[in-house]
Amino acid sequence: MDNLKQLGDLKKMRDQAMEVQKLLAGIKITVEHKGVTVVMTADQKVVSISGDNNLDKVAEAVNEALKQSQKVAAEEMKPLMGGMGLPGM
Secondary structure (H helix, E strand, O other): OOOHHHHHHHHHHHHHHHHHHHHOOOOEEEEEEEEEEEEEEEOOEEEEEEOOOOOHHHHHHHHHHHHHHHHHHHHHHHHHHOOOOOOOO
């Protein structure tokens, strides 16, 4: 019976992870950095990049958007983790 409970628990965790993924896909983060605007979802998909065409500035803006999307994702996942205290979260 223990194996069946474990399977049920795994399915529940998988379903919760899928819910969080859908939630993250719906959250948009806009970062303006050195004349470049990056719009990215919290699941780290770039929606748009506009502004200065300098590649260094674009890379900096994308990296800043990634950092912010990671922070949002970590906050959204806290309830799912149930206080597991994973490093970096």
